[in-house]
Amino acid sequence: xxxFLPIADQPANVLVLLALGVAVGFLGAMFGVGGGFLMxxxxxxxxxxxxxxxxxxxxxxxxxxFSGALSYWRRSMVDLKLSAALFAGGILGTFSGVWLFTxxxxxxxxxxxxxxxxxxxxxxxxGFMVTESLLFIRRRRYGPNVTRRRPGARMWIHALPLKxxxxxxxIYVSVIPVCAIGYIMGALGAILGFGGGFLLxxxxxxxxxxxxxxxxxxxxxxxxxxxxxxxxxxxxTNHLVDGxxxxxxxxxxxxxxxxxxxxxxxxxxxxLRFLLGLxxxxxxxxxxxxxxxxxxxxxxxxxxxxxxS
Amino acid sequence: xxxxxxxxxAATLAVFLAAGAARAEQLVLIPSTTTVFIRSxxxxxxxxxxxxxxxxxxxxKNTADYDVVITIIGPRQTLVARRKSRVxxxxxNADSRTFTDVPSYLEVLANRKLAxxxxxxxxxxxxxxxxxxxxxxSEESDAPFRAALxxxxxxxxxxxxxxxxxxxxxxxxxxAEIVLPANVQVGTYTIDVKLFSNGNLxxxxxSAFEVVKTGVVQFIAxxxxxxxxLYGFTVTLMALAMGWIASIVFQRE
Numbered sequence: 001x002x003x004f005l006p007i008a009d010q011p012a013n014v015l016v017l018l019a020l021g022v023a024v025g026f027l028g029a030m031f032g033v034g035g036g037f038l039m040x041x042x043x044x045x046x047x048x049x050x051x052x053x054x055x056x057x058x059x060x061x062x063x064x065x066f067s068g069a070l071s072y073w074r075r076s077m078v079d080l081k082l083s084a085a086l087f088a089g090g091i092l093g094t095f096s097g098v099w100l101f102t103x104x105x106x107x108x109x110x111x112x113x114x115x116x117x118x119x120x121x122x123x124x125x126x127g128f129m130v131t132e133s134l135l136f137i138r139r140r141r142y143g144p145n146v147t148r149r150r151p152g153a154r155m156w157i158h159a160l161p162l163k164x165x166x167x168x169x170x171i172y173v174s175v176i177p178v179c180a181i182g183y184i185m186g187a188l189g190a191i192l193g194f195g196g197g198f199l200l201x202x203x204x205x206x207x208x209x210x211x212x213x214x215x216x217x218x219x220x221x222x223x224x225x226x227x228x229x230x231x232x233x234x235x236x237t238n239h240l241v242d243g244x245x246x247x248x249x250x251x252x253x254x255x256x257x258x259x260x261x262x263x264x265x266x267x268x269x270x271x272l273r274f275l276l277g278l279x280x281x282x283x284x285x286x287x288x289x290x291x292x293x294x295x296x297x298x299x300x301x302x303x304x305x306x307x308x309s
Numbered sequence: 310x311x312x313x314x315x316x317x318x319a320a321t322l323a324v325f326l327a328a329g330a331a332r333a334e335q336l337v338l339i340p341s342t343t344t345v346f347i348r349s350x351x352x353x354x355x356x357x358x359x360x361x362x363x364x365x366x367x368x369x370k371n372t373a374d375y376d377v378v379i380t381i382i383g384p385r386q387t388l389v390a391r392r393k394s395r396v397x398x399x400x401x402n403a404d405s406r407t408f409t410d411v412p413s414y415l416e417v418l419a420n421r422k423l424a425x426x427x428x429x430x431x432x433x434x435x436x437x438x439x440x441x442x443x444x445x446x447s448e449e450s451d452a453p454f455r456a457a458l459x460x461x462x463x464x465x466x467x468x469x470x471x472x473x474x475x476x477x478x479x480x481x482x483x484x485a486e487i488v489l490p491a492n493v494q495v496g497t498y499t500i501d502v503k504l505f506s507n508g509n510l511x512x513x514x515x516s517a518f519e520v521v522k523t524g525v526v527q528f529i530a531x532x533x534x535x536x537x538x539l540y541g542f543t544v545t546l547m548a549l550a551m552g553w554i555a556s557i558v559f560q561r562e
Contacts, residue, residue: 004351004491006522006529011352011491059548066552074556108391112401224552228545235541239533243544244349250548254555291399298394299457304387304407 007242008052014248016046021060021252028064028253029260030267031276032216033201034223036061036194037122039249040114041283050111052242054101054193055234058227059246061195064253065223072217079168079214082178083221089179090226093186098233101191105238108302115291117192122284125199129277133270140270169214177207185222190230195223198280333364336504336514345489346523353491356518360502362481373480376419376426376505378437381487383414383467383520384496390454406454408443413494414467415442418474418485427508435503435510439470466490495520 002011020042028035036057043053072078104110160174181203185196200219204210210218235241264272341357362375387409394403419426423438433441439459462468467490475485487500497519504512522530532540 002350002352004347004349004526006349006526007533009492009494009530059544062545063548063552063555066549067555068552070553070556108389108402108405112399116399228549231545231548232538232541235533235544236537239537241533241541241544243529243533243540243547246544247547247551250551254551254558257555258558293400294395295393295400297457297461298392299390299454299461300393300402301388301390301458301461304389 003244003248005048005052005242005245007056007240008048008245010047012046012048012245017245017248018252020046021249021254022256023252024249025064025253025256026260026263027256027279028197029068029257030264031198031260031272031279032264033197033276034061034065034068034195034220035253036189036196037118037192037198037280038283040193041118041286043245048242048245050114051101051105051238051240052245054114054191055231055238055240056242056246056249057193058189058230058234059241059243060249060253061189061193062224062227062231063246063250064257065195065197065220065227067254067257069217069220069224072220075217076168077214078217078221079166079210080221082166082169082171082210082214083218083225085164085166085175085178086182086185086218086222087225089182089184090186090222091229093183093188094190094226094229095186095233096183097187097190098230098237100187101234102237104191112291114192115287117188119284119287119291121188121192121199122280122287125202126277126280126282126284128202129273130281133274133277136270137274169210169218171209171211173208181207182222182226186226186229189223189226190233195227197223198276334362334504334506334512335364336502336512337361337363338500338502338514338516340500340516340518343518345493345518345520347493347495347520347526348524349526351491351526353493354489356487356489358485358487358500358502358516360483360485360514362504362512365481370480374506375477375480375483375511376421377475377477377483377485378423378426378503378505379416379418379475379485379487380437380442380501380503381414381416381418382412382442382499382501384412384494384498385410386413386494387411388458390458392454392457406451408455408458411443411458413496414489414498415439415462416468416487417442417470418487419470419472420475420477420483422472423470426505427510431508431510437503439468465492467492489520493520495522 001014003014004011024035024039027038039057039060040053043057044050069078104113160176162175163172164175165172185200189196197219201215204215204219231241339359345354345356358379365373387407388411389405389407391402391405393400417438423432432438436442443455459468475483477483497517500516502514503510
């Protein structure tokens, strides 16, 4: 069942796209992340141009994170004030990200930046998650009754000025690191086409010491907001958002997420994080191969002007 | 002055006489369609081209031995060919060449090997064959980029040189199939047909067809390109609506 994608300018198999949506939605809901870091690489793997893949996954992420944000909101697990402070940095980050994306696309280095960024981020975060969860599982298995403390030691970050109280998360922290984290997430999301839940959640936990009760809901709200801005700016500047592609992915993602959420309830949190870490590492390894192995064809061709996909 | 005029008249006459004596062939071309529509179910298509050689006496028809070369040229574009090199252990695009006026689609269909239709000098002069269709590279270092461009475009199915692709089903009637892959660009595709007899170019004719997006595909592509901001808001609303529906489904669980 082929359908012609109007912006990607090529036909694609609807069933393959639905299956990709289901798989990403399932994994995303199971691990409590958006799954954009899987979506973009797989779209590129299916032959969609990296520009359209990034911009359309941003649109997909807006849908999946909004549905996540709503369900956490109903359970009062969203710190709206913290989300707003993060987003203040996030919106600036998104605009810088889209600007850089446009520049790099014109210079022919966009693919490299996407590949290297994915490689560095995924291996770092994946490695961290795997070792951290392995240590935790081992400690609990062999060590005497380990209780899980609220992680994160006192850091210089907590000595910064402009402190603000975030009641729902029960933290009192400077807005400088909050905005900085928002900025980083916004910029990365716009360039790499992911919400960055797998990166944002650890940063909120370890840097800002946001409790687990509000961390995922808050992260979903920020992801939704930055992805909305990213979608609109990609559409307005680069004309690369394929609405048909995104819609098919959303339909798949929504269905997959239901099963993913159910699966998550049956698996202990540490094991989930270990598995997510492995998944992140596996995707990272794929990028390592892309960047480090000698390409089959050293040459590539692309359009010269910015306006063409 | 007078001598010069006589020379000119003589030369003109000679050309007329030569043309009249040797050949009076004309080509009539009929493409199976003049417009190819890209709809939401478009996965590639083909256009058939029928051609007839006219102005040949019945007697000459029996002894005629024609060759035909059909060149289809899609909308032109500027392309950048890039070469990766290893920089600090990473394979990155380093060197590049820009090629202007490269056809986005280029197909050469002949009834037999180009080399046996006309001598290379004639092929080159008449720009027949993939080799002679692309902008000539002045510098030697451009050559590998040019070759890579042809190779990649051939793999994508938009460049091709096919022999036995135009077939005569009588001595003066021929047919060819123009295969358009899924990834064609919209615009005008010109069909240039050259008729050869015993290695001489005896007739030439042009035809064309358009590739256009239509229906939903055209509507969305147009909205995205010309009303980017509005389009962005629309797809965002679509995403939020999908997310909202999904959260209701979740709530019921």
